[in-house]
Amino acid sequence: MKSFARAALVRAVFSQLSPSGTALRVGAAALALGGLGACHADENDPAGQADELTDPLRRQSAIANIQRIHSAALADNDGNRESEGVRAVTDAVAEKVNDAFIANPGDGPNRERLLNLMNQMRDPRTVPALIEGLDWRAGVNEQHAILSAQALMSMDVPADKKAEVVSALAAAFEKITQDRPIDNRLRIELLRALGNADDPSALPVLTEASTRLDANQNFLINRLAAHQLGEHAGAESVAPMIRALYLFPPNAPNMRMNDVATEVLVRIGQPSVEPLLETLRGNNSEANELAESYIAAVRERDEGAAEQMSVEQVVGTEATVTLGKLGFAAALDPLLAETRSEDMFRRVNGSVALVSLILDDAGRARVREALLRVYGSLGDEPQAAQARAQLIVAMTKTYDPSYIEFLTAQARDTDVYPVDRIEAVKGIANLDNKAEAEALQAFIASLDRPGEDNDDPYLQQFQTETTAPLALAIECDADLACYIGKLGDSEVAVVKKAATMLGRLGAGNAEAITALVERLGHSDIGVRFAALYALDRIASGGSEAAVERISELERTEDGRGIWTRFSQDALPIQARLRARM
Numbered sequence: 213m214k215s216f217a218r219a220a221l222v223r224a225v226f227s228q229l230s231p232s233g234t235a236l237r238v239g240a241a242a243l244a245l246g247g248l249g250a251c252h253a254d255e256n257d258p259a260g261q262a263d264e265l266t267d268p269l270r271r272q273s274a275i276a277n278i279q280r281i282h283s284a285a286l287a288d289n290d291g292n293r294e295s296e297g298v299r300a301v302t303d304a305v306a307e308k309v310n311d312a313f314i315a316n317p318g319d320g321p322n323r324e325r326l327l328n329l330m331n332q333m334r335d336p337r338t339v340p341a342l343i344e345g346l347d348w349r350a351g352v353n354e355q356h357a358i359l360s361a362q363a364l365m366s367m368d369v370p371a372d373k374k375a376e377v378v379s380a381l382a383a384a385f386e387k388i389t390q391d392r393p394i395d396n397r398l399r400i401e402l403l404r405a406l407g408n409a410d411d412p413s414a415l416p417v418l419t420e421a422s423t424r425l426d427a428n429q430n431f432l433i434n435r436l437a438a439h440q441l442g443e444h445a446g447a448e449s450v451a452p453m454i455r456a457l458y459l460f461p462p463n464a465p466n467m468r469m470n471d472v473a474t475e476v477l478v479r480i481g482q483p484s485v486e487p488l489l490e491t492l493r494g495n496n497s498e499a500n501e502l503a504e505s506y507i508a509a510v511r512e513r514d515e516g517a518a519e520q521m522s523v524e525q526v527v528g529t530e531a532t533v534t535l536g537k538l539g540f541a542a543a544l545d546p547l548l549a550e551t552r553s554e555d556m557f558r559r560v561n562g563s564v565a566l567v568s569l570i571l572d573d574a575g576r577a578r579v580r581e582a583l584l585r586v587y588g589s590l591g592d593e594p595q596a597a598q599a600r601a602q603l604i605v606a607m608t609k610t611y612d613p614s615y616i617e618f619l620t621a622q623a624r625d626t627d628v629y630p631v632d633r634i635e636a637v638k639g640i641a642n643l644d645n646k647a648e649a650e651a652l653q654a655f656i657a658s659l660d661r662p663g664e665d666n667d668d669p670y671l672q673q674f675q676t677e678t679t680a681p682l683a684l685a686i687e688c689d690a691d692l693a694c695y696i697g698k699l700g701d702s703e704v705a706v707v708k709k710a711a712t713m714l715g716r717l718g719a720g721n722a723e724a725i726t727a728l729v730e731r732l733g734h735s736d737i738g739v740r741f742a743a744l745y746a747l748d749r750i751a752s753g754g755s756e757a758a759v760e761r762i763s764e765l766e767r768t769e770d771g772r773g774i775w776t777r778f779s780q781d782a783l784p785i786q787a788r789l790r791a792r793m
Contacts, residue, residue, distance in 0.1 A: 313341035399791035402681035407440025458502035465509035536565025597629035649685035681709035715746030754793030
C-alpha cells in the first residue's frame, strides 16, 4: 500500500478513538494495519498462488486462481499439457498442490477442489496425494476416491508407482459393500482406473470382480470388470472368463456377460482354444453346472422355452461362438462335429462359427460342404426357415462366389420359405460381379409377367433389395478402385455393396483397408458391419488403424444404442486384428 494511503487510514482509525474504548480500538487498528502490511501473491502468478496453499484463509482463493491460470494455459495451447506454456504452470504448482492435499486432511471442501485441480493437471507428481485420496470413508469422502480414481486413470503413472497405485485402487474397491448410488459410482471409476493401470497386479482384482455374484453388486459391474481386463489379460484369465460365458444374476437370467467374456477370450488368443474345446466336449463341470442353473432360472419364467434347452446346447453355444470368433484352425474338426448334432441349434451355431475360421483352401471346402449339408438338413417349420436365412447370411460372409449357384437355385424355388428366397437374392446381389449381376437381373425380370395375374408375389421386394447393388456390380465389375470410390456414396445400399465387394476382391490391399476403416463410424449400422466383416476378411496382417478406430468409437459412443449393437462383433474382431499384428 502506498505511504499516503496508509497514513490516511491510520488517521481515520485514530479519529474513532474514545477515552472509554481506547485499548479495544487501538488493538483493532493494530490488527488492521498488520493485515495491510502483509504481502499477497499476484493473482496471476502460479508459483505465488501455490505458496498461499499453506494459508487456510487464502487456500480456496489460491486453488481457484491456479485452476484459472492452468485452464487459460490449456486454452492458449490447444489443450496440449506438454506444451511449454502449460508445463511452466504445472511445474510451478504440482508439488505444492500435492503437499497441500496431504497436509490438510481435515479440510474436506478444499481437498475436493484440489482433486479437481489434480484431475485437470494430470501430473505424476500428484500421485501420492491421489493415493491418499483413495482412502475413503462411507458417508464422508467417497467423492474424493472417485476424483482420485479419475485423475489416476487420466495420467501416465510412473512405472515405479504402478504397483502402489493398483494396491490403493484395489483396497478402495474392496471397501465397497453396499449398493448405494455412490457405491456404484465408486465401483465404476475404480474399475476403470484398474483397467487403465497397465499393470499385471490389477488383473486378479478385475477377474474377481467380473465373476463375483453378490446381491449388492449390480451385474453391470461384472460386465465392466470383464471388459476392463481387456488386452492385458493372459492365460490366467482363461478359466474365469470361460466361467463368465455362463454367468447370470439369479433374478435376471436374461442379463448375461457372454459377449464381453468372449471379447476377453479372443484377446487372449491361443491359450483360450484348448480350454474352450474341453468345454465344448462337456468336460467343464463348472460350465455344466452353470448351464443347469440357467435352464432352471429360465424355467421359472418360461416353461416352454426351458423345454427346448439342454445343458449340451447352452454350454455348446457359447463355446462354439467363441471358438469361431477366435478363428483358429484347431477348431475346425470340433465345429464340424457340431454340425452333425441332432440338435438343430447346435448344427446351425456350429456352421455359422465355421465361417469365421482362418483356413486354407481345403479347410474352406470342408466348411462349404458343411454349410450346404446343414442347410439341407433343416425341416419345414418356421424356426428352420429362420435358421436357413441365418446360414445364407453366413455364406455371404465367406465372400466366396461359388455359393452364388446354390443361392440362385434357392431364389428360383417357389416352394422355399419367402424369407429364405429373399435372403438368397440379397446374398447374390451382395456378392456378384457384372456377369452374375446381369444373370440375377434377368431372373428377376422374368418374374414380371405383364398382362398376367401370376407375377411372383415377392417381385417388388426382390427389385427393392437388388436395384442399387446390381447397378453397382454392373458398373464396377471386378474393379477394386471403383468399389473403393463408391464407399463415399450417399446411398447406403451402394456403400454396403462396395464394402462387401472389397471383402471379395481386396485381400491384403492397403488402400481398401484404409477406406473400410473410414466407414467403421458410419451412421448406418449395416454399413458399419459390412466394413467390419470385410476388414476381418482382407486384413490378414491386422490393422492398427482399425484397432484404434474401434477403440475411438468405444470411447465416444459407449452407452449409445448403435455402439451396443456394433460392439458385439466389433470388439472380438478388433481383438483378432490386434492379434494378427
